[in-house]
Amino acid sequence: MHSRTPAHRTGRPRSAAADTAILAATREALVELGWSKLTLGDVATRAGVAKTTLYRRWPGKYELVVDAVAELFDELQVPDRGSLAADIEGVVLQFAAILNRPEARNGLIAVVAEATRDEALRERLRASVVDRQKRLVHEGRARAERRGELPPEPDPEAAARAVDLIYDVVAGAVVHRMLVSDEPADEAWVRSFTSLLLLGLAGASRAG
Missing domain, CATH: 1.10.10.60 (Homeodomain-like)
Known part of the structure; x- marks a missing residue:
């Protein structure tokens, strides 16, 4: 390595x-x-x-491409569409639209493959893309709490774990759908995915 x-x-x-x-x-x-x-x-x-x-x-081609692709994901926003379900659908559709762009698709596939054997590159990818985009989960959850759609989480450690899990579920599902299965993340798929995600969030809230 x-x-x-x-x-x-x-x-x-x-x-x-x-x-x-x-x-x-x-x-x-x-x-x-x-x-x-x-x-x-x-x-x-x-x-x-x-x-x-x-x-x-x-220092090299991989690091350059990570930063170039990271700028695309910085364009993501959580739209206020009136409900948690609609907000999730909005941001997931944006995410899918970015992954449809050849520069994002080509660059991301290459750097993820290389990052499996390069720890420094993996850390750069995590810091430049993953950690920066977790802001979307924070924003969406805070808005849902203000609407009364989700209960507040008083434990900071539990809140951080929830943010990590939600991000992993959303990003993992969309990336796998589009880059591994090579299937479209269209509006019908996004609606079904959002319904499934909301069932999980509701169950987690009741368990808490």
Whole structure:
């Protein structure tokens, strides 16, 4: 097993504009070239930056793609559609729409496969995508509690475990459906999945 460690950055401060251009160029290359043909040199050319600028920011191709894909998932929002069920359906449909994008699909499949044997990359994927997107569960649950749809959870540790479980169930189901089974997560499937998830949440609330 090999591992990567983040490069220590010294010298001039990072340019947000350069970062934005590099990540956008990475997604463009994933669409046009696919994972196997994507190179850091091509990304640098597309972004209009020197290769040294790119290498100062990302130690390798996998780390670059993680950050490029993470930006797509940062677009996710929990819409206020009036009920917990409708809110869940809304965010799951958004998630599915992102996974339908070739840059997300190509990049995610590649980095997840590599992360199974690269601990540092696995941690980067967890921090950049998984941990950042758990905010959606926090937001959705807080809104449901304000509506009286779910009881508050006074125990912080139990609340954190619930957030982890809900996120794992939602993300795991959608990723498996679309990237493993290669089936669509369409509105009918999302409605059925949401009904099943709500049954679990109701049971957990009664057990608590």
